[in-house]
Amino acid sequence: MPGPDDAIVLEHVCKAFGAHKVLDDVSLTVKKGTITVLLGPSGTGKSVLLRILVGLLRPDSGRVFVGEHDIAALDERRSRDRKRLFEVRRRFGMLFQDGALFDDMNVGDNVAFPMRMHTKMREEEIRAKVADKLARVGLPRVEHKFPSELSGGMRKRVAFARAIALEPEIVLCDEPSSGLDPVMSATLDELIMEMHRTLGISFIVISHDTAEARTIADIIGMLAGGKLVAYGPKAELERNAHPALRQFFDRATEGPIQVV
Ligand SMILES: Nc1ncnc2c1ncn2[C@@H]1O[C@H](COP(=O)(O)OP(=O)(O)OP(=O)(O)O)[C@@H](O)[C@H]1O
Ligand SMILES: [Mg+2]
Incomplete structure (x- = not known):
């Protein structure tokens, strides 16, 4: 259950598409007022996770608390639930991976x-x-x-x-810097930090980019193989020895993350 400082709480979230298990028992708590960066290799379920957070996708099991509401229990086909989902979505801003204008x-x-x-x-x-x-x-x-x-x-x-x-209270950004030159992606990073500072918005930012994570994050999480393999304050993550995280930070081709 969420505490007063928690913006989002995920408990034991699983999501599969057919036989393909994308998220396998993911639990995490996002504190209010933080910038959280979620790293992870391509195809690991980062965008799926983001869609689950705003109620655009329902997990197969687990709970997703936004404030006091478990949105995983809401069914868009029921009108009362639809109204509540609508209220929850209103609290989020969403920057989709492709911009989606x-x-x-x-x-x-x-x-x-x-x-x-x-x-x-x-x-x-x-x-x-x-x-x-x-x-x-x-x-x-x-x-x-x-x-x-x-x-x-x-x-x-x-x-x-x-x-x-x-x-909104929370803005979810799906790879804000992908496809941008380094100067423009730094501009986007600065915008995120400025909105966080001036409007008090919490951000969850999906990224491939460890430099971006190091610049903007308070909290860093790493998704790999359907699991949240590391999650914590930035300084702690720099010292975390999980091989997938190290492979990412060191940009190494050898390690648990395989290119398929
Ligand atoms: N609606 C869907 N139906 C079937 N499979 C899906 C669906 N959405 C996502 N997937 C699968 O789930 C997996 C995770 O996809 P997702 O888009 O979350 O990856 P990602 O971590 O965001 O990758 P990238 O960094 O390349 O954006 C992929 O294998 C994808 O094919
Ligand atoms: Mg994605």
Whole structure:
């Protein structure tokens, strides 16, 4: 069960697709007000875990507490549960791995989308908030542009502005720096740290990048082979001798993580 300082508590979460066991008894607690980075090799279930956290996927077993609600017990097909899931999702901002902007909507409408979906704010207020969020990500006055007119880094920042549109308690970022040059990925990292500092947002960031983890994380977790093999404060993880973690930090081809 979650304590008052816990943002998210996972207990014994399992998820398989057919015979393929992706998450195998994963338990973890994310404290409020932290930046948690989850590392792990490709295909290890990081994105699946993130989808479970926001109730977009249900685990086969285990419990997923967001606040006091076990969202794993909610079934979207039941209207009462659907309402509760909706409330839970509203507390999260989500930066998907591919940005996932709506290509047929301009930037302003993309950022406004969660506000129109989840609130009854007036258009005027929405427009002011959209402008504020875009300015925060360093893209003022691009509301009228379409995603296809933007660079990959700009699209990521628009997606970031959309993720913070409802001023959420927790933002989940799925590989925010993938596909970006080092300067742009450092910019994204700085944005995360700034939003954490100024808006008090907790972040769960999925990454392949140990340099990124070292820069932004308070807490680091490592998923490998369906298990959470290491989890704790950054300084502790630097000393952790788990071979999968060492292989990752040392960028070694030899070790338990096999390339398939
Ligand atoms: N809806 C689905 N149906 C079937 N298999 C799925 C589904 N979603 C994910 N998987 C499988 O689950 C495994 C984990 O996928 P996931 O996307 O979570 O990996 P990941 O750790 O995010 O990898 P990457 O770092 O490359 O993004 C993969 O083998 C994938 O094929
Ligand atoms: Mg992924």
